Amino acid sequence: MSAPTLSLTLYSAAQVRELDRLAIDDYGIAGFTLMQRAAAAAYRLLRQQWTQAQSLLVVCGPGNNGGDGYLLAALAQADGLQVVVAQISEQSPGGADANKAWQQWQDAGGSTIHGGDMLAAIPAADVIVDALLGTGLQRDVSADWAELIDAINQSDKPVLSIDVPSGLHADTGAVMATAIQARATISYIGLKQGLFTAQGPDHCGRIFFDDLGVPEAIYSHVQASKQVLDSASVHALLKPRRPGCHKGQCGHVLVIGGEHGMAGAVRMAAEAAARVGAGLVTVATRPEHAALLSANRPELMCHGIEDVDDLQPLLDRASMVAIGPGLGQSDWAQALLSAVMQSQLYLLLDADALNMIAAQPQKRGRWLFTPHPGEAARLLGWSTDQVQQDRFKAVAAISERYNCITVLKGPGTLVASAQGSPIYLCREGNPGMATAGMGDVLSGVISGLLAQGLSLVDAASCGVYVHAAAADLAARQGQRGLLATDLFPYLRTLVNPAQD
Numbered sequence: 001m002s003a004p005t006l007s008l009t010l011y012s013a014a015q016v017r018e019l020d021r022l023a024i025d026d027y028g029i030a031g032f033t034l035m036q037r038a039a040a041a042a043y044r045l046l047r048q049q050w051t052q053a054q055s056l057l058v059v060c061g062p063g064n065n066g067g068d069g070y071l072l073a074a075l076a077q078a079d080g081l082q083v084v085v086a087q088i089s090e091q092s093p094g095g096a097d098a099n100k101a102w103q104q105w106q107d108a109g110g111s112t113i114h115g116g117d118m119l120a121a122i123p124a125a126d127v128i129v130d131a132l133l134g135t136g137l138q139r140d141v142s143a144d145w146a147e148l149i150d151a152i153n154q155s156d157k158p159v160l161s162i163d164v165p166s167g168l169h170a171d172t173g174a175v176m177a178t179a180i181q182a183r184a185t186i187s188y189i190g191l192k193q194g195l196f197t198a199q200g201p202d203h204c205g206r207i208f209f210d211d212l213g214v215p216e217a218i219y220s221h222v223q224a225s226k227q228v229l230d231s232a233s234v235h236a237l238l239k240p241r242r243p244g245c246h247k248g249q250c251g252h253v254l255v256i257g258g259e260h261g262m263a264g265a266v267r268m269a270a271e272a273a274a275r276v277g278a279g280l281v282t283v284a285t286r287p288e289h290a291a292l293l294s295a296n297r298p299e300l301m302c303h304g305i306e307d308v309d310d311l312q313p314l315l316d317r318a319s320m321v322a323i324g325p326g327l328g329q330s331d332w333a334q335a336l337l338s339a340v341m342q343s344q345l346y347l348l349l350d351a352d353a354l355n356m357i358a359a360q361p362q363k364r365g366r367w368l369f370t371p372h373p374g375e376a377a378r379l380l381g382w383s384t385d386q387v388q389q390d391r392f393k394a395v396a397a398i399s400e401r402y403n404c405i406t407v408l409k410g411p412g413t414l415v416a417s418a419q420g421s422p423i424y425l426c427r428e429g430n431p432g433m434a435t436a437g438m439g440d441v442l443s444g445v446i447s448g449l450l451a452q453g454l455s456l457v458d459a460a461s462c463g464v465y466v467h468a469a470a471a472d473l474a475a476r477q478g479q480r481g482l483l484a485t486d487l488f489p490y491l492r493t494l495v496n497p498a499q500d
Helices: 013-025 031-049 062-077 096-107 116-124 143-155 200-204 216-223 231-235 265-277 286-296 308-317 330-341 353-359 373-380 385-391 391-402 439-450 455-475 484-494
Strands: 009-010 054-062 082-087 127-131 160-161 184-188 206-210 226-228 252-256 280-285 301-304 320-323 344-351 367-369 405-408 413-416 423-424
Touching: 009 013, 009 127, 013 031, 031 096, 031 127, 031 160, 031 184, 031 206, 054 062, 062 082, 062 096, 062 127, 062 160, 082 116, 082 280, 096 367, 116 143, 116 353, 127 143, 143 216, 160 385, 200 280, 252 265, 252 308, 252 439, 265 280, 265 286, 265 484, 280 286, 280 308, 286 301, 308 330, 320 330, 320 439, 344 353, 344 439, 353 373, 367 391, 367 455, 373 391, 385 391, 391 405, 391 413, 391 423, 405 455, 413 455, 423 484, 439 455, 455 484
Parallel strands: 054 082, 054 127, 127 160, 160 184, 184 206, 226 423, 252 280, 252 320, 280 301, 320 344, 344 367, 367 405
Antiparallel strands: 009 226, 405 413, 413 423
């Protein structure tokens, strides 16, 4: 199977171990052969990324991850580089393949350093290779290991991590007390799901992949439940419009929100829905805001709603409802949410609409939630730290509890639907998105796509990808200072992919 195809599929550490076992047991590829291929792939990457490097420090742990490191060290030494290998334990690695790799390093004339010598060797290295802890880590990094990891991070030396940055949980992306801050990470056979969400993006640097030449057939035996969103699958959902298309066929979004002082949120959500192609967009907001919103964006139909009874005619004309941007939790907001909940329309809930549902949980169906980690925590009755410790578990739990499609925002945004269905992960996006209004724009993007006929899960997946990709395009002028409204021109471009 080609790397581009594999790169759209994410696996747990246990699933990758099963793929590894299948390659060994069913197809006769020796485990040590896979280790040699892994070391060769990592060394090729190192030479590509750091062409001027002359000295390496390779830090090796006791398992197969350390075995990869010993073999890489032997390759580098044979290539003329100055190589120092630091071994966290003075014992041989343990495990037949890792011990064989250690012996090969010894036979090549290599030596290992231990204890305080490891810390002293850091300043002289041009590049550090992290082969300490692999994908099996399940508890916090202990003191000796943590001291070495922290010293490497503080040195600011470029680090190549093998398979996963040491200290990062391969399944969840949580940091287990401390973790290597790599410039690049190379992952083997199957991409580990924790590299791409929670704290994974902070620690992995650029992520590379090598399938180590295992047979394509092994992948049919392991059903991966996580998929990466990509431009090809997203653009396949965005069919060109027929020549005779009119606005009534392109959906009618009703955006509800904009409590006193928060008119901007509902405006951004509404304009985003229009920018991705909704035929009509209506805003229901406080009367004081309606005229101002119409004046600044005349394409929006803005209605001042003082009494909840005034909302029903707007519901009657809408294809779907997005409620929450700037909504607040006043009696006015609660009355509007109650009225919307009684309708049969597709719903998107964001911000304070989610907080009110969290206070009085209910199931409905035909609805979509877009929480950030704090809102997700309230929906589940967890702490925010618990959500971030296992975002995959959290997003699935919300979908199960509320019978909804869930978009869990943050680095490595996740989209989950029913139990047993794939969870989708978005790799696009950048730190410039950490600014007010980004979530409002996302709600509008998803709503506009849903109104045009995409299913709930397709609208969520497509919307998350388009929103993040637009932010990446906008950030070419710089991440710091990026505004949510800077995405609008790029949204229009991305929902109109080039057609053959």
